[in-house]
Amino acid sequence: MPTFLTRILLQNYKSIARCDITLGPLTFFVGPNGSGKSNLLDALRFTTEALRTSLDHAMRDRGGINEVRRKSSGHPNHFGIRLHFQLLDGRDGHYSYRIAARSSGGFVVQQEECFINSADALGETTYFRLRNGEVESNLASMPAPVGDRLYLVAVSGLRDFRPVYDALSRMGFYNLNPDSMKDVQSPDAGDVLTRDGSNLSSVVGRVRRDAPERMTDIEERLETIVSGVRGVGVKVIGPKETLEFRQVVAGRTDPWRFLAANMSDGTLRALGILVALFQTSNSAPGIPLVGIEEPETALHPGASGTILSALRDASLLAQVLVTSHSPDLLDDPSVDDEMIRAVIAEKAETVIGPVDVATRGALRDHLFTAGELLRTTEIRPDPEVVERVQHEQMRLFGNGD
Numbered sequence: 001m002p003t004f005l006t007r008i009l010l011q012n013y014k015s016i017a018r019c020d021i022t023l024g025p026l027t028f029f030v031g032p033n034g035s036g037k038s039n040l041l042d043a044l045r046f047t048t049e050a051l052r053t054s055l056d057h058a059m060r061d062r063g064g065i066n067e068v069r070r071k072s073s074g075h076p077n078h079f080g081i082r083l084h085f086q087l088l089d090g091r092d093g094h095y096s097y098r099i100a101a102r103s104s105g106g107f108v109v110q111q112e113e114c115f116i117n118s119a120d121a122l123g124e125t126t127y128f129r130l131r132n133g134e135v136e137s138n139l140a141s142m143p144a145p146v147g148d149r150l151y152l153v154a155v156s157g158l159r160d161f162r163p164v165y166d167a168l169s170r171m172g173f174y175n176l177n178p179d180s181m182k183d184v185q186s187p188d189a190g191d192v193l194t195r196d197g198s199n200l201s202s203v204v205g206r207v208r209r210d211a212p213e214r215m216t217d218i219e220e221r222l223e224t225i226v227s228g229v230r231g232v233g234v235k236v237i238g239p240k241e242t243l244e245f246r247q248v249v250a251g252r253t254d255p256w257r258f259l260a261a262n263m264s265d266g267t268l269r270a271l272g273i274l275v276a277l278f279q280t281s282n283s284a285p286g287i288p289l290v291g292i293e294e295p296e297t298a299l300h301p302g303a304s305g306t307i308l309s310a311l312r313d314a315s316l317l318a319q320v321l322v323t324s325h326s327p328d329l330l331d332d333p334s335v336d337d338e339m340i341r342a343v344i345a346e347k348a349e350t351v352i353g354p355v356d357v358a359t360r361g362a363l364r365d366h367l368f369t370a371g372e373l374l375r376t377t378e379i380r381p382d383p384e385v386v387e388r389v390q391h392e393q394m395r396l397f398g399n400g401d
Contacts, residue, residue: 004288007084026315031343036350037323090119178265184240277314296326331371353381
């Protein structure tokens with residue numbers, strides 16, 4: 001499985017004024033609370049939701065464009081995103097767009113483009129450019145743009161652009177809510193776990209049915225986190241369903257059965273994280289990227305090793321992005337400087353970059369683990385890289401902005 005997103009450029013998205021970072025199969029965004037770690041994942045989630053539903057839906061879900069574009073003394077009226085990708089068929093390229101606020105209210109897509117390079121060095125690059133409502137492409141018979149949708153949606157029916165649309169619209173981002181997982185749930189196809197875990201029972205049922213060996217792996221990992229849990233299944237309650245756990249009880253020979261409503265928040269979050277990471281099966285289209293916010297929340301520090309192992313193993317199946325400020329999760333020599341992007345807040349702006357020289361040296365020389373460094377000092381981005389990003393031209397489109 002190749003690394004799907006290799007580079008992300010952001011401009012004026014929420015607290016992020018400028019950001020230009022590279023990514024690997026497993027990347028940790030590490031920083032204190034309030035530093036803006038989640039805003040980077042939210043920019044990717046915005047792209048997925050805008051493609052899967054509509055721009056208007058993605059914007060309204062965040063309170064409108066005035067809550068999405070960065071608030072500063074400069075009053076930027078737009079935000080922009082550029083994503084460099086690698087596809088399973090060997091092609092690579094980039095997809096970018098910039099959205100601006102209208103003076104009369106609402107928003108407009110000022111510019112959008114997608115370039116896909118041939119896997120063959122002698123092959124032709126396929127592209128489209130949308131600028132101020134006008135489309136340019138080297139393909140014939142391009143569809144007309146639609147006002148409330150990104151143009152990539154309009155061209156998703158074309159063979160050349162379909163893999164890009166499918167991959168970007170199927171990224172999964174998770175901030176799991178135990179209350180949503182405890183409630184009885186309405187059944188669905190269970191193809192993709194929802195952000196809060198509100199269809200967890202359907203996804204568990206689908207994985208158990210279509211990939212039983214993967215469900216066994218999830219249950220074995222869960223048992224190392226929650227002692228006594230012997231398995232989890234789906235219980236149908238009228239038109240609804242919920243999770244049913246089998247757990248050993250002192251003095252009883254056989255495990256007792258407990259519904260999700262009776263399980264701890266930590267148990268449900270642990271199961272949700274494992275399902276989010278290993279939910280792909282033969283019947284469900286692949287999820288190229290999984291983003292998880294604070295996987296250590298509500299879990300005992302002793303569970304960190306199992307969660308880290310799951311993150312590492314899952315990164316062989318899909319790209320994994322994680323936000324965290326947990327020393328316990330990062331307290332392992334296998335977490336090297338290439339996996340970490342440091343996140344800090346300076347004057348209410350989020351700064352993201354590779355770790356500074358001192359941290360990089362300490363990790364490469366095995367003097368400290370990332371967790372030990374996080375306990376003793378703040379892990380900071382490399383100031384030289386940050387300075388370069390802040391002052392170089394931000395190239396969201398083509399060779400220039």
